[in-house]
Amino acid sequence: MAEPIVDDFTHTTHGDTASHTDPANIPQHGQHQAHGFDVHPWQLCWRGKDIGMIGRTESLFALSNGHIGLRGTFEEGEPVDQPGTYLNGFYEQRDLPYAESGYGYPEAGQTVVNVTDGKIIRLLVEDEPMDLRYGRTVDHERVLDFRTGTLRRNTLWTSPTGRTVRIQSERLVSFTKRTIVAIRYEVEPIGEDMKLVLQSDLLANEPVPAQGNDPRLAAALDNPLISDLADCEDYSAVLVHHTKRSALTMAAAMDHELQIPANADTFIRADGDLARMTVAATVPQGTKLVLTKYLAYGWSARRSVPALRSQVEAALAMAGETGWDALKAEQAAYLDEFWHDADIELEGDPELQQAVRFSLFHVLQAGARGQSRSIPAKGLTGVGYDGHTFWDTESFVLPMLTYTLPAAAGEELRWRHSMLDQARARAAELGQEGAMFPWRTINGDECSGYWPAGTAGVHVSADIANATGRYLRATGDEAFEIECGVELLVEIARFFAGFGHHDGSGRFRIDGVTGPDEYTAIINNNVFTNLAAQQALRDAVVSVARQPAVANQLGVTEEEASHWTHCADDMTIPYDQNLGVHQQCEAFTLLDRWDFERSKDKYPLLLNYPYFDLYRKQVVKQADLVFALYLFGDHFTAEQKKANFDYYYPITVRDSSLSACCEAVTAAEVGYLDLSYDLLSESVFTDLHDLHNNVSSGLHIAALAGAWTDCVAGFGGMRDFGGMITFAPRLPRKLSYLSFRMVMRESRIVVAIDPEKATYRLLSGPPIELAHHGQRFTLSDAPVTLPIDAIHVGEPPAAPEGCEPYARG
């Protein structure tokens, strides 16, 4: 395992020095709190008793390894908002209805399924079920620990009939054994002997609350699972189910270790949708009932019921053989290594420090072990967006993973590669060449039910190509390139070369698309899309030249590759000469300006105004051209960046959580450092402060990954145009220090920034060429410290009325 995060370059002075694997290491009352959470650099601790907040905490305290996800519900099952146990890629199909149907509209949607719930351990205290809605909660603490990778809980509760018990639990979804979940649950009677009953369940087809009318929330699924098998023996049980329409099969199994009084009764049953181990005992005061529960999940579209049963039983055997302590130790070691490569330290804002680590931790949870599966927009933390994966993954999440956990980025792109046949079929259905990736999907098929904001968003294919190109430059992963990369790049280049066309004056146009800004749709020559396509075409040319054998197998001729270069060279990039700014899309700057005064208390606009009016006006849902200024920054001069930011920021309403983090990067680049700080805060507190009022349906993984981007590309000024890593660090006034870590091929570096200088240090690996504010240097064993010049720019432009960036405190 890797060296601990507290290496000799660790700068922070407020890192706690207690063992971070001690479950009792919970912050004390009276510590600084913000928005209900104790401020702590490595933990998220909640002591609230407000039942109305449970939906929010279930998402924030979700555990996942990218393969299995558990919402942060109480072991006792209730109170609950969304019970939430999710398996990556396990979905049910449903009809997509249309008032007026059209050719090529997807007929089937996909919705993530809440599968068999294994985290339930119900408790009966004498004759009262433990339920926080009743009796009196004396003390209640829940801690998500970013270094142990566990969720701990400590509850002192007095039942309505006056019995008091202390409940401690800790659980983990293993990063090292990705099919395994483990839970330790302890109950201690206080002040008297007590009869206690524990019921440890596997429960399928739990009631799930309806999702309401908001299209972003999942369609409610009524009893999605059909029982195939239920069996039990000793302390273990297994349930196997399948879905009705998507025909996926899943197995869930549990096993237990018990520390119980000798006189305790235990029995087990399994039948249909419920398996249950019951422990009934009279527990003397001063002793505890301790139950350790191991869960294993397996699912497949192809494997049989006996095969899946065997798979989960084998996984359980491995978990039991490993044991609770070793599973915990492996978990902590895995995280030590992650933080070594990915940690961001900052000074001047302890709550921001906590929020940034919370963000990185959840991005890790979403992407760590999704091997051969996707990284959904909500990770595995909730049913929002039906559990679908969008362009968020390649454009927001992979940039972080590529430089912190590159293997995970590669695995995600392998998942996209595995969907190439569907993407080719979709392109053919829509009359196009090459491959068109779906706007939203679980299984690889398009399930967007509104094509102007779905299928028309063809940039998703360019985003995948761009992520592929970035990954290849950052890692040099030749096996990936041969097996997947070339084909991804070729098929996407083929799509764009055929989809665009040269007009009469020789410009290459891409018409009839929707860019990132979903308040402007079905337009021509969106700058973002065109630059992304241009990059995709150029990367394909590079990759086929590097891998001629693969290219040959794919039938790529010199003429074809040369045509891609022509398309890229001739790309249309609309610019308004009068205003001296780029046009987000052709004619954009000629449109009527949105009346922001009128709408100042009506955000998000899409719930209060029709697309009919939004589309035809200058109002931007989320960074679009401004995102292009960052991603394709080498196509713009510094003056253009500032002029464009000054033009577009005041008309961008940030109705998408994908906006603030993009704006923050360009704000920092053009010198609006304090504005950048506010925008970073808006992105990073999206979920912790529930800024979009929908955290209960899952976390915004892309916005959380934006925290990394804003620190590294924003204040660090990191860019990777053409494979050369460059920095242009500069801090906002509120931060006195910022450091971040990156992995590039074999090299690991730390960049430490303070207001006057930045220090670059090689942690491991060969020397690496870098640049600091345009000054190139080679970083080898000796740290390099370079000065940061102060800059003076004017006041930043004002945000639209009612859209001021999140002002904390």
Place this chain on the structure above:
Amino acid sequence: MAEPIVDDFTHTTHGDTASHTDPANIPQHGQHQAHGFDVHPWQLCWRGKDIGMIGRTESLFALSNGHIGLRGTFEEGEPVDQPGTYLNGFYEQRDLPYAESGYGYPEAGQTVVNVTDGKIIRLLVEDEPMDLRYGRTVDHERVLDFRTGTLRRNTLWTSPTGRTVRIQSERLVSFTKRTIVAIRYEVEPIGEDMKLVLQSDLLANEPVPAQGNDPRLAAALDNPLISDLADCEDYSAVLVHHTKRSALTMAAAMDHELQIPANADTFIRADGDLARMTVAATVPQGTKLVLTKYLAYGWSARRSVPALRSQVEAALAMAGETGWDALKAEQAAYLDEFWHDADIELEGDPELQQAVRFSLFHVLQAGARGQSRSIPAKGLTGVGYDGHTFWDTESFVLPMLTYTLPAAAGEELRWRHSMLDQARARAAELGQEGAMFPWRTINGDECSGYWPAGTAGVHVSADIANATGRYLRATGDEAFEIECGVELLVEIARFFAGFGHHDGSGRFRIDGVTGPDEYTAIINNNVFTNLAAQQALRDAVVSVARQPAVANQLGVTEEEASHWTHCADDMTIPYDQNLGVHQQCEAFTLLDRWDFERSKDKYPLLLNYPYFDLYRKQVVKQADLVFALYLFGDHFTAEQKKANFDYYYPITVRDSSLSACCEAVTAAEVGYLDLSYDLLSESVFTDLHDLHNNVSSGLHIAALAGAWTDCVAGFGGMRDFGGMITFAPRLPRKLSYLSFRMVMRESRIVVAIDPEKATYRLLSGPPIELAHHGQRFTLSDAPVTLPIDAIHVGEPPAAPEGCEPYARG
């Protein structure tokens, strides 16, 4: 009543001279037939026995007065495709579903209801029900007579058990008494005495075949009527029902006159969904059983069950008092008057003559007596388009009615006026000023479930304004202007003035709309829309100046009217300088060209290609800019018209029945007379030859009205810019003669055209200023004959592959 159509100016030599009210006047076998119909100048006669054609004939033989519509089903009820009895404005509501919902999407759709069927008269011949699917049909003729306004039938049928009967029937939906239907039904036993039973029904909730795939639609229309009342007495009965969700109430009543043997039994019953009068008699050979059935319909959203019952019983009393012969005489007289004002005669193509009169007759049926109701796209002939009204009415149907039956045009616009409150509410909902009329509706509320091809088609409001302006210029109807016209024009001008905006260089733009071409959507500055809006703004200015008191009441200030003038003056009309053609919308000529070779056998394109691909390419569903060349022809030079036609005709696929008739007019204007002839044929045979393979769901009223437009505005070159009527007649080679009639204010004229000259004649009314190929003249009592110069233009451009205009024979 008016003078007969055979006036002293009648030119045609093949008009039949037999009494056109003689029901036996059926063309003889061996006469020239085309597409299954006998060719006859004043009748449509079908002798076919192919049961597979009944859906088509039900639509073609539909009778209507614009208030009530009956499909041309057999009296015996079966075989039947769609039974079809429709009341204008009587609909049921249903949910409109969306895969992803959005603000401002209509939640409720409206669907025309097949109401209580009163045209059923079942016949039992001894022990066999009369049914053309069984036994042997010896002779079978059905005749729709354009001068008697009746549908006649003459069937000689031998039952499976060998009995032969002759059945003759005739029915009418009265133009003079709009709530009345009358049917005469006669049965004569041939060769032997026979026991016959007649069952004359009112039948509600008939089984109706499913329409498409939407289960919601089927649910809404499954037993849509709920019984409120059923009663009978003597030979008469009444049923009252209401709809579940739209809460409309309807009453249907029947009464009978019988010529039956003295020994006949008659009895009557009424209960729930069925009222039935039964006649059972032994009928001696050489005699007939004759039943005359009167039907009355009444419906309302507000009137009570007793009020509606009284209404239909009173109407029946009036019908009975009038009697069959007088009803028929009134019907014929009404049609004499219509043909006097509206007839078109032509020589050189007898089938076209028949088809043109068929077209005019059905447009009359759709619009004659819809007072205070709409003219749906299918009239009252079928359930196509759910029975909705679109822009077809104002842009295609009203131009004909305005100059042939102006009162009907005024009534339709009064219906639009009655929906102003809903149109204002819709504008407010969408954040707009003034009034926005629905894209498709029955009750005035928008029910388009796909806004890019619905709500975005804002030209529908301009079309209504333009029809209002045209009607006012043609009629000088001041009462209408004061009561409705000014307010319609003001509210629509307010919409466009607020909806468009002046850009930085002072041009007035209308962005984010869809023009007539539904293969190009959500675009900027559609020429058609902008010119229509410009006309609407100017007409509003004229009307408020003419009616200052009304304008004052509506709060129109001088500033407001002056702003409308500015908006109109500054209107953006995109033009491609390089190509020397107008752009259908901004940037249109820069788009990729559709691959017509690839799609040559895949029409209509919308069933084989996604909007995603259609929208972003140069492919036009239906005349859009080319329609503007006609409607707003004073904005284009002759050279521009030719250049634009040459550019747009080869990329217009005519997937809409609204296309050919528009293209025909401009083709004629630019000199492509033979092409114009083919396009006219395509429009006028849309239904008779079932060119879109969907005539069974109803006639295409707009395409039929296009027959008038193509003769009058195409070959006659009639234009009415600014209130001055001008002509530029010129015939295609296939026609040796064409005459048409028009009503303008108090004047009625005939224009008779042959290849070398045109003769203008005033039929009645004051002298009128006209122009012939640019030469102004005053037409008073003396006919004016003016020469027509031959023109020589090159070959017309080719249509897209697979889209050649309809080549007959």
